[in-house]
Amino acid sequence: MDKETLAIVLGVAIGFITRLLLLQSDYRQYPTYPHGQVIHLALGLIASALGAVAIPALLKPDYTAVTFLSLAAQQFRDVRNMERQALQKLDENELVPRGFSYIEGIAMVFEGRNYIVILASLFTSATVMFGNWIFGLIVGVVVIFLSSFLKSGKTMGQIGFVYEVPLRVKGPSLYADDIYLMNIGLEDNLKRIMENGVGIIIKPRNASSRITISNLGQRQAILHDVSSILGVFRDSGEPALTPLAKLDLKDGRLGLVLLPQERNIPRLIKIIENVPVLESAVRKPNQFDEKK
Amino acid sequence: MKEKILAIITTKRDLVGGGSPIFVTENEKELIERAFLLEKILDAMVHKLNESTYIIVKH
Structure with missing residues (x-):
C-alpha cells in the first residue's frame, strides 16, 4: 500500500472511532434508536474522510482540495440547525420541556463533535504522511484519548x-x-x-x-x-x-x-x-x- | 407577555369587573368546585386572590 492510501485509511478509521466513542446514549435519551445513531455515524464518517484526505491532497499537490474543508464547515453547521429544529419540535410534547438554552447546547455539541472528528483524522493522516504508520497509530490513539476530555463541562x-x-x-x-x-x-x-x-x-x-x-x-x-x-x-x-x-x-x-x-x-x-x-x-x- | 386571565370566579359580583368572563357563585363550596372544573377545562392555573375571588391564569 502506498503512503497516501495508508494515511487516508488510518485517518478515516481513527476519526470514525472517535465519533463512535463520542456518541453515547445516556439519560438524555437522544439519539437512542439505531436510525438516529446511523445519521450521526454517517456524518462522522464523512467528517473523518474529509479530515483524512486534506493533508495527502495538499502534498500531492492539489491545493484546491482545501476548499473542500470550507464546504464541510457549511455542511456541519446544518447539522446544528437540524438538531435544533428536531429537538424544539419534540420539546413541545414534553411534560417538563428542556428549554431553548439546553437545546442550543446539545445542538452545538453535535456540531462540535464533527469538528473534533475532522481534527482527529487530520492529525492522524498528517503523522502518517510525515512519519510512518506506527507514529500515525500512536497519535491516533492519543487523539482519541484527548477527545474524551473535551466532552464534559462543569456541573x-x-x-x-x-x-x-x-x-x-x-x-x-x-x-x-x-x-x-x-x-x-x-x-x-x-x-x-x-x-x-x-x-x-x-x-x-x-x-x-x-x-x-x-x-x-x-x-x-x-x-x-x-x-x-x-x-x-x-x-x-x-x-x-x-x-x-x-x-x-x-x-x-x-x-x-x-x-x-x-x-x-x-x-x-x-x-x-x-x-x-x-x-x-x-x-x-x-x-x-x-x-x- | 404570555400570561392571561382566562376567567374570574367570585362570590361577590360587585368586587370584580373587566374583560374576562366572570362566573358568579352562591357560596365558597361552589366557588371551589367551579374553579376546579375550569382548571381542568382550560388547562390553566387557579390562583386565589382572596376568600371570595379566584382567577384562572394561562401561564
Whole structure:
C-alpha cells in the first residue's frame, strides 16, 4: 500500500472511532434508536474522510482540495440547525420541556463533535504522511484519548451546594423553606404538592455561580433532567403540578419544588449536582478587569 | 407577555369587573368546585386572590 492510501485509511478509521466513542446514549435519551445513531455515524464518517484526505491532497499537490474543508464547515453547521429544529419540535410534547438554552447546547455539541472528528483524522493522516504508520497509530490513539476530555463541562455540583428543605404553605402561597414559589388556588392541589413534592435549595458558591444559577435556561435544564430521570407527578390539565424554580433575590439562592415519581432524595440531589452547566448560562464577572 | 386571565370566579359580583368572563357563585363550596372544573377545562392555573375571588391564569 502506498503512503497516501495508508494515511487516508488510518485517518478515516481513527476519526470514525472517535465519533463512535463520542456518541453515547445516556439519560438524555437522544439519539437512542439505531436510525438516529446511523445519521450521526454517517456524518462522522464523512467528517473523518474529509479530515483524512486534506493533508495527502495538499502534498500531492492539489491545493484546491482545501476548499473542500470550507464546504464541510457549511455542511456541519446544518447539522446544528437540524438538531435544533428536531429537538424544539419534540420539546413541545414534553411534560417538563428542556428549554431553548439546553437545546442550543446539545445542538452545538453535535456540531462540535464533527469538528473534533475532522481534527482527529487530520492529525492522524498528517503523522502518517510525515512519519510512518506506527507514529500515525500512536497519535491516533492519543487523539482519541484527548477527545474524551473535551466532552464534559462543569456541573451544577461544582458551582452550588444542593440540599433538601421542607415545603411550607401559607394561605394559598407555597414556599421552599423561606423562598416564595407560587400561589396555588385550590386546596386539593396544595395537598397533592405537599404529599408528592420535594423542596430543594441550591446555594451558589460565589458571585459568578450566582449569575449562572439565576439563568432561566439553566433552571429549566435542572427541572427537565430531574423529571426525565425520576419521572414527574404531572399530566396535561394539571397546571398546578408544575416543577418550578424561583430565586431569593437577597442572597441568590434558588428554591425548587420538584414532583418526582420516585421519592429518593439522595439520588435526586446527586442528579441535580450532575446537571451540566449550560454554556449560555456561564458568566464570569470575576474576570472583569477595571484597569483595561 | 404570555400570561392571561382566562376567567374570574367570585362570590361577590360587585368586587370584580373587566374583560374576562366572570362566573358568579352562591357560596365558597361552589366557588371551589367551579374553579376546579375550569382548571381542568382550560388547562390553566387557579390562583386565589382572596376568600371570595379566584382567577384562572394561562401561564
